[in-house]
Amino acid sequence: MSESKEKLDVIHHLLDTQRIQxxxxxxDLPTLFKGEWYELPITKNVLMMWIAAxxxxxxxxxxxxxxxxxxxGLRNFFEAILVFIRDDIVYSNMDKEDGNKYLPYLWTLFFFxxxxxxxxxxxxxxxxxxxxxVTATLALISFLFIxxxxxxxxxxxxxxxxxVPHVPLVIWPLLLVVEVMGHIIKxxxxxxxxxxxxxxxxxxxxVFLSFIVALTSGLPAYFGYTLGxxxxxMAIAITLLEVLIAMIQAYIFTFLTxxxxxxxxxxxx
Numbered sequence: 001m002s003e004s005k006e007k008l009d010v011i012h013h014l015l016d017t018q019r020i021q022x023x024x025x026x027x028d029l030p031t032l033f034k035g036e037w038y039e040l041p042i043t044k045n046v047l048m049m050w051i052a053a054x055x056x057x058x059x060x061x062x063x064x065x066x067x068x069x070x071x072x073g074l075r076n077f078f079e080a081i082l083v084f085i086r087d088d089i090v091y092s093n094m095d096k097e098d099g100n101k102y103l104p105y106l107w108t109l110f111f112f113x114x115x116x117x118x119x120x121x122x123x124x125x126x127x128x129x130x131x132x133x134v135t136a137t138l139a140l141i142s143f144l145f146i147x148x149x150x151x152x153x154x155x156x157x158x159x160x161x162x163x164v165p166h167v168p169l170v171i172w173p174l175l176l177v178v179e180v181m182g183h184i185i186k187x188x189x190x191x192x193x194x195x196x197x198x199x200x201x202x203x204x205x206x207v208f209l210s211f212i213v214a215l216t217s218g219l220p221a222y223f224g225y226t227l228g229x230x231x232x233x234m235a236i237a238i239t240l241l242e243v244l245i246a247m248i249q250a251y252i253f254t255f256l257t258x259x260x261x262x263x264x265x266x267x268x269x
Contacts, residue, residue, distance in 0.1 A: 016045045016131055022124045044126040045134060052115035052128070056108070085110055089255050093262030098153065102261060105145060110254040113138070117198060117246030121239065127198050129249070135195040139187035142257040147183075150264030162267035186260055190253055197249050201242040208235040 018029040018041055029047065033040040063075045090099040090106055113129060120127025128134045150159045163183070164176050211231035 016043045016126065018043055020044065020047075020124070045128040045131050048116060048119050048126050048128040049112075049134070052112055052119055055115050056111055060111075081110075082107060085254065089251075089258045093258045094265050098149075098265050102145070102149060106254055106258055109138070109142070109257065110250050113194070113253055114247055114250035117249060118243070120198065120202065121242055121246070127202055129194055130198040130202060132191065132195045135191040136187075138194070138253070139191035142190060142253075142260075143187040146186075146257070146260045146264045149261055150267070153265045154267065159264070159267070186256075190256060194249050194253055197245060201238060201245060204238050205235050205242075208232075208238060 018031075020027045020029065029042040029044070031039055031041040059074070059078070063078045085107060086099070086103055090103050093099075094102075116128040116134075119125050120130060147159075150162075153159075154162060163179050164172060167175055208231045
């Protein structure tokens with residue numbers, strides 16, 4: 001029992017349970033609905049996503065209150081990111097008319113992923129984006145946005161015709177299979193990339209911290225402290241790197257979504 005409890009403490013960032021545990025204190029999250037065939041529990045990842053969404057609902061109305069023409073403080077930080085996403089991600093992959101139409105979704109996508117990534121770095125919290133179900137759902141939503149936007153722009157028939165370029169009829173069936181597989185693989189790659197990168201960092205941190213126990217067990221205090229410094233510094237370095245990765249992975253997911261959306265809106269370009 002003690003061994004399983006230690007494993008639970010080490011990989012708490014990777015587990016999606018209904019229990020919030022901080023040292024010896026714990027709280028069991030409720031189940032909203034329990035039917036005969038299915039139930040709707042509130043898990044740690046669900047709670048973290050609610051917190052991320054709540055932060056967005058609190059922060060951005062404050063940021064959007066324009067008190068002066070020159071942004072300062074928190075508004076300056078977020079405005080720089082918002083303008084970067086608009087100009088360098090959205091407008092560079094689609095024209096301004098289409099970009100302004102889908103910009104709110106891409107802004108929301110970036111900051112939701114970014115906040116979920118950062119919340120996962122808080123001790124005793126959980127990384128929602130380290131759950132493949134969460135990243136697959138985000139990828140599915142982007143998949144729908146990509147293809148629905150293409151159909152709205154070019155018409156259903158025109159968009160479906162644009163999936164396969166003009167090629168000789170002999171190789172058209174083969175190319176159709178290749179193109180359809182490509183459209184299926186794109187959201188799969190989005191989901192797996194975000195999931196794998198966020199999971200990897202949270203695996204490395206407890207691994208390096210466990211080296212402290214492994215290297216210092218059975219040694220005098222002086223040697224133990226000396227040998228334990230290196231794994232501790234490595235864990236701190238990985239944690240700082242995770243802050244950077246949190247923004248990079250949100251950027252990559254948003255950027256690729258904008259690229260695929262631009263390709264769907266303008267298939268001939």
